[in-house]
Amino acid sequence: MGTLSGARIAVAGAGAFGSATALALARAGAAVTIFDPAAPGDNASGVAAGMLAPASEALFDPLSAPHLALLRRARDLWPAFVDGLDIEISTGGVRIEGEADWLAEIEARWGGLGQTCSREADGALMLVEDWRLDARKTLARLHAAAADLGARFEAASVEDFDLGALRLSDGRVERFDHWVVATGAGARGGALAPETAALTPIKGQILRLDRGAVVGPVVRGAGVYLCPGATPAVGATMEAGRDDLRPDTEMTAPLLKAATALRPELAEAAATIEVGVRASTADGLPLVGWSAKPGVMLAVGARRNGWLLAPLVAGLVASYLTDKDPGLDAARLDARRFDRELEA
Numbered sequence: 001m002g003t004l005s006g007a008r009i010a011v012a013g014a015g016a017f018g019s020a021t022a023l024a025l026a027r028a029g030a031a032v033t034i035f036d037p038a039a040p041g042d043n044a045s046g047v048a049a050g051m052l053a054p055a056s057e058a059l060f061d062p063l064s065a066p067h068l069a070l071l072r073r074a075r076d077l078w079p080a081f082v083d084g085l086d087i088e089i090s091t092g093g094v095r096i097e098g099e100a101d102w103l104a105e106i107e108a109r110w111g112g113l114g115q116t117c118s119r120e121a122d123g124a125l126m127l128v129e130d131w132r133l134d135a136r137k138t139l140a141r142l143h144a145a146a147a148d149l150g151a152r153f154e155a156a157s158v159e160d161f162d163l164g165a166l167r168l169s170d171g172r173v174e175r176f177d178h179w180v181v182a183t184g185a186g187a188r189g190g191a192l193a194p195e196t197a198a199l200t201p202i203k204g205q206i207l208r209l210d211r212g213a214v215v216g217p218v219v220r221g222a223g224v225y226l227c228p229g230a231t232p233a234v235g236a237t238m239e240a241g242r243d244d245l246r247p248d249t250e251m252t253a254p255l256l257k258a259a260t261a262l263r264p265e266l267a268e269a270a271a272t273i274e275v276g277v278r279a280s281t282a283d284g285l286p287l288v289g290w291s292a293k294p295g296v297m298l299a300v301g302a303r304r305n306g307w308l309l310a311p312l313v314a315g316l317v318a319s320y321l322t323d324k325d326p327g328l329d330a331a332r333l334d335a336r337r338f339d340r341e342l343e344a
Ligand SMILES: Cc1cc2nc3c(=O)[nH]c(=O)nc-3n(C[C@H](O)[C@H](O)[C@H](O)COP(=O)(O)OP(=O)(O)OC[C@H]3O[C@@H](n4cnc5c(N)ncnc54)[C@H](O)[C@@H]3O)c2cc1C
Pocket: 012, 013, 014, 015, 016, 017, 018, 019, 035, 036, 037, 038, 042, 043, 044, 045, 046, 047, 048, 049, 050, 051, 052, 156, 157, 158, 159, 182, 183, 184, 185, 186, 187, 203, 204, 205, 206, 235, 236, 237, 275, 276, 277, 278, 279, 299, 300, 301, 302, 303, 304, 305, 306, 307, 308, 309
Protein backbone atom coordinates (compact mmCIF):
# COMPACT_ATOMS: atom_id res chain seq x y z
CA MET A 1 0.00 0.00 0.00
CA GLY A 2 2.62 2.54 1.14
CA THR A 3 0.09 5.36 1.62
CA LEU A 4 1.23 6.04 5.21
CA SER A 5 4.85 6.21 4.18
CA GLY A 6 6.71 8.57 6.51
CA ALA A 7 3.87 8.85 9.04
CA ARG A 8 4.88 8.30 12.66
CA ILE A 9 2.11 6.51 14.52
CA ALA A 10 2.01 5.49 18.17
CA VAL A 11 -0.23 2.62 19.26
CA ALA A 12 -0.99 2.26 22.98
CA GLY A 13 -1.81 -1.33 23.87
CA ALA A 14 -0.41 -4.59 22.52
CA GLY A 15 -3.55 -6.70 22.83
CA ALA A 16 -5.53 -8.08 19.90
CA PHE A 17 -6.69 -4.65 18.73
CA GLY A 18 -3.37 -2.84 19.16
CA SER A 19 -1.30 -5.66 17.66
CA ALA A 20 -3.54 -6.18 14.62
CA THR A 21 -3.74 -2.42 14.09
CA ALA A 22 0.02 -1.99 14.39
CA LEU A 23 0.50 -4.68 11.74
CA ALA A 24 -2.05 -3.11 9.38
CA LEU A 25 -0.39 0.30 9.76
CA ALA A 26 3.11 -1.10 9.30
CA ARG A 27 1.87 -2.84 6.15
CA ALA A 28 0.61 0.54 4.94
CA GLY A 29 4.10 1.95 5.36
CA ALA A 30 3.82 3.81 8.67
CA ALA A 31 6.63 4.00 11.22
CA VAL A 32 4.79 2.37 14.14
CA THR A 33 5.72 2.30 17.82
CA ILE A 34 3.65 0.12 20.16
CA PHE A 35 3.65 1.13 23.81
CA ASP A 36 2.50 -1.29 26.50
CA PRO A 37 3.81 -1.59 30.06
CA ALA A 38 2.57 -5.20 30.40
CA ALA A 39 4.43 -8.35 29.40
CA PRO A 40 3.31 -9.76 26.02
CA GLY A 41 -0.03 -11.57 26.41
CA ASP A 42 -0.55 -10.28 29.94
CA ASN A 43 -3.97 -8.83 29.07
CA ALA A 44 -7.51 -9.85 28.13
CA SER A 45 -6.27 -10.89 24.70
CA GLY A 46 -3.77 -13.33 26.22
CA VAL A 47 -6.28 -15.09 28.46
CA ALA A 48 -9.03 -15.28 25.80
CA ALA A 49 -10.26 -18.57 24.40
CA GLY A 50 -9.52 -17.32 20.89
CA MET A 51 -12.89 -18.17 19.38
CA LEU A 52 -13.80 -16.47 16.11
CA ALA A 53 -17.39 -17.40 16.64
CA PRO A 54 -20.10 -15.20 15.12
CA ALA A 55 -22.75 -17.91 15.35
CA SER A 56 -22.29 -18.91 18.97
CA GLU A 57 -21.80 -15.30 20.04
CA ALA A 58 -25.09 -14.30 18.40
CA LEU A 59 -26.76 -17.30 20.04
CA PHE A 60 -25.39 -16.94 23.57
CA ASP A 61 -24.80 -13.19 23.98
CA PRO A 62 -27.98 -11.13 23.57
CA LEU A 63 -25.97 -7.98 22.87
CA SER A 64 -24.17 -9.70 19.98
CA ALA A 65 -27.32 -11.12 18.35
CA PRO A 66 -28.17 -8.01 16.28
CA HIS A 67 -24.60 -7.93 14.95
CA LEU A 68 -24.47 -11.44 13.44
CA ALA A 69 -23.85 -10.29 9.86
CA LEU A 70 -21.10 -7.87 10.96
CA LEU A 71 -19.45 -10.55 13.09
CA ARG A 72 -19.48 -12.92 10.13
CA ARG A 73 -17.83 -10.31 7.92
CA ALA A 74 -15.18 -9.81 10.61
CA ARG A 75 -14.46 -13.56 10.80
CA ASP A 76 -14.12 -13.74 7.02
CA LEU A 77 -11.28 -11.19 7.09
CA TRP A 78 -9.02 -13.47 9.14
CA PRO A 79 -7.52 -15.79 6.47
CA ALA A 80 -6.27 -12.95 4.26
CA PHE A 81 -5.13 -10.88 7.26
CA VAL A 82 -2.82 -13.61 8.56
CA ASP A 83 -1.82 -15.11 5.21
CA GLY A 84 1.81 -16.22 5.43
CA LEU A 85 2.11 -15.59 9.20
CA ASP A 86 2.00 -19.24 10.32
CA ILE A 87 -1.16 -18.71 12.37
CA GLU A 88 -3.38 -21.76 12.49
CA ILE A 89 -7.11 -21.12 12.35
CA SER A 90 -9.06 -24.14 13.48
CA THR A 91 -12.34 -24.57 11.61
CA GLY A 92 -13.71 -27.38 13.79
CA GLY A 93 -16.94 -25.57 14.59
CA VAL A 94 -18.96 -25.61 17.80
CA ARG A 95 -20.94 -28.56 19.12
CA ILE A 96 -23.81 -27.70 21.45
CA GLU A 97 -24.70 -30.39 23.96
CA GLY A 98 -27.31 -30.58 26.72
CA GLU A 99 -30.77 -31.64 27.76
CA ALA A 100 -33.26 -32.09 24.90
CA ASP A 101 -35.49 -29.20 26.07
CA TRP A 102 -32.56 -26.81 26.30
CA LEU A 103 -31.28 -27.83 22.86
CA ALA A 104 -34.76 -27.28 21.42
CA GLU A 105 -34.77 -23.80 22.98
CA ILE A 106 -31.36 -23.02 21.47
CA GLU A 107 -32.47 -24.28 18.06
CA ALA A 108 -35.60 -22.11 18.26
CA ARG A 109 -33.50 -19.08 19.25
CA TRP A 110 -31.25 -19.67 16.24
CA GLY A 111 -34.34 -20.08 14.07
CA GLY A 112 -35.55 -16.72 15.41
CA LEU A 113 -32.40 -15.18 13.94
CA GLY A 114 -33.39 -16.71 10.58
CA GLN A 115 -30.70 -19.42 10.82
CA THR A 116 -30.64 -23.21 10.77
CA CYS A 117 -28.08 -25.53 12.32
CA SER A 118 -27.44 -29.20 11.77
CA ARG A 119 -28.13 -32.00 14.27
CA GLU A 120 -25.59 -34.69 15.02
CA ALA A 121 -26.69 -38.33 15.28
CA ASP A 122 -26.69 -38.04 19.10
CA GLY A 123 -28.93 -34.93 19.03
CA ALA A 124 -26.18 -32.34 19.59
CA LEU A 125 -26.45 -29.15 17.54
CA MET A 126 -23.55 -28.20 15.30
CA LEU A 127 -22.46 -24.72 14.25
CA VAL A 128 -19.90 -25.46 11.57
CA GLU A 129 -19.10 -21.82 10.78
CA ASP A 130 -17.31 -20.89 14.03
CA TRP A 131 -13.49 -20.87 14.09
CA ARG A 132 -10.80 -20.64 16.72
CA LEU A 133 -7.15 -19.70 17.15
CA ASP A 134 -4.52 -19.86 19.87
CA ALA A 135 -4.63 -16.37 21.40
CA ARG A 136 -1.11 -16.15 22.87
CA LYS A 137 0.57 -17.71 19.82
CA THR A 138 -1.35 -15.36 17.54
CA LEU A 139 -0.30 -12.31 19.56
CA ALA A 140 3.34 -13.39 19.29
CA ARG A 141 3.03 -13.90 15.51
CA LEU A 142 1.32 -10.52 15.01
CA HIS A 143 4.09 -8.82 17.02
CA ALA A 144 6.79 -10.61 15.02
CA ALA A 145 5.14 -9.68 11.71
CA ALA A 146 4.85 -6.02 12.75
CA ALA A 147 8.47 -6.01 13.96
CA ASP A 148 9.60 -7.48 10.60
CA LEU A 149 8.06 -4.41 8.99
CA GLY A 150 9.98 -2.10 11.31
CA ALA A 151 7.50 -1.65 14.19
CA ARG A 152 9.15 -0.82 17.52
CA PHE A 153 7.90 -2.08 20.91
CA GLU A 154 8.34 -0.05 24.09
CA ALA A 155 7.48 -1.20 27.61
CA ALA A 156 5.88 2.06 28.69
CA SER A 157 2.45 3.41 29.45
CA VAL A 158 1.03 6.36 27.52
CA GLU A 159 -0.47 9.16 29.59
CA ASP A 160 -1.57 11.72 27.03
CA PHE A 161 -1.28 13.01 23.47
CA ASP A 162 -1.45 16.70 22.78
CA LEU A 163 -0.66 18.42 19.47
CA GLY A 164 1.71 15.64 18.42
CA ALA A 165 3.42 15.25 21.80
CA LEU A 166 2.97 11.79 23.30
CA ARG A 167 3.63 11.83 27.04
CA LEU A 168 4.74 8.57 28.66
CA SER A 169 4.39 7.56 32.29
CA ASP A 170 8.18 7.61 32.71
CA GLY A 171 8.18 11.33 31.87
CA ARG A 172 9.49 11.09 28.31
CA VAL A 173 7.77 12.97 25.51
CA GLU A 174 7.96 11.70 21.91
CA ARG A 175 6.61 13.26 18.70
CA PHE A 176 4.04 11.39 16.59
CA ASP A 177 1.60 12.31 13.83
CA HIS A 178 -1.19 10.18 15.30
CA TRP A 179 -1.97 8.14 18.35
CA VAL A 180 -4.10 4.99 18.35
CA VAL A 181 -5.71 4.20 21.73
CA ALA A 182 -5.99 0.40 21.91
CA THR A 183 -5.73 0.14 25.67
CA GLY A 184 -8.65 -2.25 26.27
CA ALA A 185 -10.15 -1.86 29.73
CA GLY A 186 -7.27 0.50 30.58
CA ALA A 187 -8.99 3.21 28.52
CA ARG A 188 -12.02 3.65 30.74
CA GLY A 189 -13.04 6.86 32.40
CA GLY A 190 -12.39 9.22 29.52
CA ALA A 191 -8.91 10.10 30.76
CA LEU A 192 -7.15 9.17 27.49
CA ALA A 193 -9.92 10.31 25.14
CA PRO A 194 -13.39 11.59 26.07
CA GLU A 195 -15.26 8.87 24.14
CA THR A 196 -13.86 6.14 26.39
CA ALA A 197 -16.20 7.33 29.16
CA ALA A 198 -18.76 5.12 27.34
CA LEU A 199 -16.84 1.96 28.35
CA THR A 200 -17.61 -0.26 31.32
CA PRO A 201 -15.58 -3.24 32.57
CA ILE A 202 -16.59 -6.89 32.49
CA LYS A 203 -14.27 -9.19 34.41
CA GLY A 204 -13.78 -12.60 32.80
CA GLN A 205 -12.36 -15.71 34.43
CA ILE A 206 -11.41 -18.78 32.45
CA LEU A 207 -10.03 -22.12 33.63
CA ARG A 208 -7.09 -23.88 32.05
CA LEU A 209 -7.11 -27.62 32.68
CA ASP A 210 -4.37 -30.21 32.77
CA ARG A 211 -6.55 -32.61 30.78
CA GLY A 212 -9.39 -32.67 28.28
CA ALA A 213 -9.71 -32.65 24.50
CA VAL A 214 -6.63 -31.41 22.66
CA VAL A 215 -8.33 -31.21 19.25
CA GLY A 216 -11.88 -31.20 17.90
CA PRO A 217 -14.75 -28.76 18.03
CA VAL A 218 -15.46 -26.34 20.84
CA VAL A 219 -18.21 -27.82 23.03
CA ARG A 220 -20.90 -25.53 24.42
CA GLY A 221 -23.31 -26.48 27.16
CA ALA A 222 -25.64 -24.51 29.40
CA GLY A 223 -23.49 -21.76 30.94
CA VAL A 224 -20.13 -23.09 29.76
CA TYR A 225 -17.81 -23.75 26.83
CA LEU A 226 -14.94 -26.22 26.55
CA CYS A 227 -12.17 -25.25 24.19
CA PRO A 228 -9.73 -27.96 23.11
CA GLY A 229 -6.00 -27.29 23.17
CA ALA A 230 -2.72 -28.08 24.92
CA THR A 231 -4.30 -26.66 28.10
CA PRO A 232 -8.04 -27.02 27.40
CA ALA A 233 -10.05 -23.98 28.44
CA VAL A 234 -13.33 -23.83 30.32
CA GLY A 235 -15.02 -20.46 30.12
CA ALA A 236 -15.94 -17.94 30.96
CA THR A 237 -17.44 -15.70 33.60
CA MET A 238 -19.04 -12.37 32.66
CA GLU A 239 -18.81 -10.17 35.78
CA ALA A 240 -20.21 -6.82 34.77
CA GLY A 241 -18.83 -3.78 36.59
CA ARG A 242 -15.78 -5.62 37.97
CA ASP A 243 -12.25 -4.75 36.89
CA ASP A 244 -10.04 -6.57 39.38
CA LEU A 245 -7.74 -9.42 38.34
CA ARG A 246 -8.30 -11.49 41.48
CA PRO A 247 -8.98 -15.20 40.84
CA ASP A 248 -12.24 -16.05 42.54
CA THR A 249 -13.14 -19.72 42.88
CA GLU A 250 -16.66 -18.88 44.02
CA MET A 251 -17.33 -17.48 40.54
CA THR A 252 -15.52 -20.25 38.65
CA ALA A 253 -17.02 -23.20 40.57
CA PRO A 254 -20.23 -23.19 38.45
CA LEU A 255 -18.10 -23.32 35.28
CA LEU A 256 -16.29 -26.40 36.51
CA LYS A 257 -19.56 -28.01 37.57
CA ALA A 258 -21.12 -27.37 34.16
CA ALA A 259 -17.98 -28.67 32.42
CA THR A 260 -18.02 -31.84 34.50
CA ALA A 261 -21.69 -32.37 33.64
CA LEU A 262 -20.63 -32.46 29.98
CA ARG A 263 -17.38 -34.42 30.47
CA PRO A 264 -17.38 -36.32 33.83
CA GLU A 265 -13.67 -37.16 33.46
CA LEU A 266 -12.88 -33.46 34.04
CA ALA A 267 -13.84 -33.89 37.72
CA GLU A 268 -10.24 -35.06 38.24
CA ALA A 269 -8.66 -32.13 36.40
CA ALA A 270 -6.37 -29.58 38.01
CA ALA A 271 -7.58 -26.11 37.02
CA THR A 272 -5.67 -22.83 36.86
CA ILE A 273 -7.70 -19.63 36.82
CA GLU A 274 -6.78 -16.86 34.38
CA VAL A 275 -8.43 -13.47 34.58
CA GLY A 276 -8.90 -10.66 32.07
CA VAL A 277 -11.01 -7.53 31.96
CA ARG A 278 -13.02 -6.76 28.85
CA ALA A 279 -14.21 -3.24 28.05
CA SER A 280 -17.72 -2.91 26.69
CA THR A 281 -19.99 -0.28 25.23
CA ALA A 282 -23.77 -0.32 25.70
CA ASP A 283 -24.37 -1.83 22.24
CA GLY A 284 -21.61 -4.43 22.49
CA LEU A 285 -19.55 -3.04 19.59
CA PRO A 286 -16.18 -1.30 19.95
CA LEU A 287 -15.37 2.37 19.48
CA VAL A 288 -13.35 2.70 16.28
CA GLY A 289 -12.34 5.90 14.52
CA TRP A 290 -11.39 9.50 15.21
CA SER A 291 -11.79 10.91 18.69
CA ALA A 292 -12.93 14.49 19.23
CA LYS A 293 -9.38 14.97 20.55
CA PRO A 294 -7.17 15.96 17.58
CA GLY A 295 -4.89 13.29 16.17
CA VAL A 296 -6.34 10.56 18.37
CA MET A 297 -7.81 7.40 16.87
CA LEU A 298 -9.75 4.90 18.97
CA ALA A 299 -9.75 1.10 18.77
CA VAL A 300 -11.26 0.07 22.11
CA GLY A 301 -14.27 -1.65 23.69
CA ALA A 302 -13.93 -5.14 22.24
CA ARG A 303 -16.24 -6.79 24.82
CA ARG A 304 -16.36 -10.58 24.18
CA ASN A 305 -15.19 -10.40 20.58
CA GLY A 306 -11.79 -8.73 20.49
CA TRP A 307 -10.17 -11.54 18.58
CA LEU A 308 -13.05 -11.98 16.18
CA LEU A 309 -13.13 -8.25 15.40
CA ALA A 310 -9.38 -7.52 15.32
CA PRO A 311 -8.76 -7.55 11.53
CA LEU A 312 -11.94 -5.54 10.92
CA VAL A 313 -10.89 -2.93 13.47
CA ALA A 314 -7.32 -2.82 12.15
CA GLY A 315 -8.61 -2.32 8.61
CA LEU A 316 -10.93 0.49 9.71
CA VAL A 317 -8.12 2.33 11.50
CA ALA A 318 -5.87 1.98 8.44
CA SER A 319 -8.68 3.25 6.19
CA TYR A 320 -9.32 6.32 8.36
CA LEU A 321 -5.63 7.17 8.49
CA THR A 322 -5.23 6.80 4.73
CA ASP A 323 -8.47 8.66 3.92
CA LYS A 324 -9.96 5.58 2.29
CA ASP A 325 -13.63 4.64 2.40
CA PRO A 326 -13.88 2.73 5.70
CA GLY A 327 -16.74 0.65 4.32
CA LEU A 328 -20.00 -0.87 5.41
CA ASP A 329 -19.36 -1.38 9.12
CA ALA A 330 -17.71 1.94 9.96
CA ALA A 331 -20.85 3.79 11.06
CA ARG A 332 -21.93 1.11 13.54
CA LEU A 333 -18.52 1.16 15.17
CA ASP A 334 -18.10 4.92 14.99
CA ALA A 335 -16.02 6.05 17.97
CA ARG A 336 -18.22 9.09 18.66
CA ARG A 337 -21.62 7.46 18.36
CA PHE A 338 -22.40 7.70 22.08
CA ASP A 339 -21.41 11.41 22.24
CA ARG A 340 -23.67 12.04 19.26
CA GLU A 341 -26.53 10.27 21.04
CA LEU A 342 -26.03 12.61 24.00
CA GLU A 343 -25.87 15.67 21.72
CA ALA A 344 -29.09 14.65 19.88
C1 LIG B 1 -11.95 -14.98 29.78
C2 LIG B 1 -12.07 -14.30 28.46
C3 LIG B 1 -12.32 -15.06 27.31
C4 LIG B 1 -12.45 -14.44 26.07
N1 LIG B 1 -12.64 -15.20 24.96
C5 LIG B 1 -12.72 -14.59 23.74
C6 LIG B 1 -12.86 -15.36 22.56
O1 LIG B 1 -12.91 -16.58 22.60
N2 LIG B 1 -12.93 -14.71 21.37
C7 LIG B 1 -12.85 -13.34 21.28
O2 LIG B 1 -12.95 -12.79 20.18
N3 LIG B 1 -12.70 -12.60 22.39
C8 LIG B 1 -12.64 -13.19 23.61
N4 LIG B 1 -12.51 -12.44 24.73
C9 LIG B 1 -12.52 -10.99 24.61
C10 LIG B 1 -11.18 -10.50 24.17
O3 LIG B 1 -10.19 -11.07 24.96
C11 LIG B 1 -11.13 -9.00 24.30
O4 LIG B 1 -12.24 -8.44 23.66
C12 LIG B 1 -9.87 -8.50 23.62
O5 LIG B 1 -8.79 -9.26 24.03
C13 LIG B 1 -9.61 -7.08 23.94
O6 LIG B 1 -8.45 -6.72 23.23
P1 LIG B 1 -7.83 -5.30 23.39
O7 LIG B 1 -6.62 -5.26 22.55
O8 LIG B 1 -8.88 -4.27 23.18
O9 LIG B 1 -7.48 -5.21 24.96
P2 LIG B 1 -6.42 -5.98 25.87
O10 LIG B 1 -6.13 -7.33 25.39
O11 LIG B 1 -6.87 -5.82 27.26
O12 LIG B 1 -5.08 -5.16 25.65
C14 LIG B 1 -4.98 -3.83 26.08
C15 LIG B 1 -3.52 -3.55 26.37
O13 LIG B 1 -3.38 -2.15 26.61
C16 LIG B 1 -2.39 -1.96 27.59
N5 LIG B 1 -2.58 -0.63 28.16
C17 LIG B 1 -3.55 -0.21 29.03
N6 LIG B 1 -3.40 1.10 29.30
C18 LIG B 1 -2.31 1.52 28.59
C19 LIG B 1 -1.66 2.77 28.43
N7 LIG B 1 -2.09 3.88 29.06
N8 LIG B 1 -0.58 2.83 27.61
C20 LIG B 1 -0.15 1.75 26.95
N9 LIG B 1 -0.73 0.54 27.05
C21 LIG B 1 -1.80 0.43 27.86
C22 LIG B 1 -2.63 -3.09 28.57
O14 LIG B 1 -1.44 -3.36 29.32
C23 LIG B 1 -2.99 -4.24 27.62
O15 LIG B 1 -1.89 -5.03 27.30
C24 LIG B 1 -12.35 -13.03 25.98
C25 LIG B 1 -12.07 -12.28 27.11
C26 LIG B 1 -11.92 -12.89 28.34
C27 LIG B 1 -11.59 -12.06 29.54
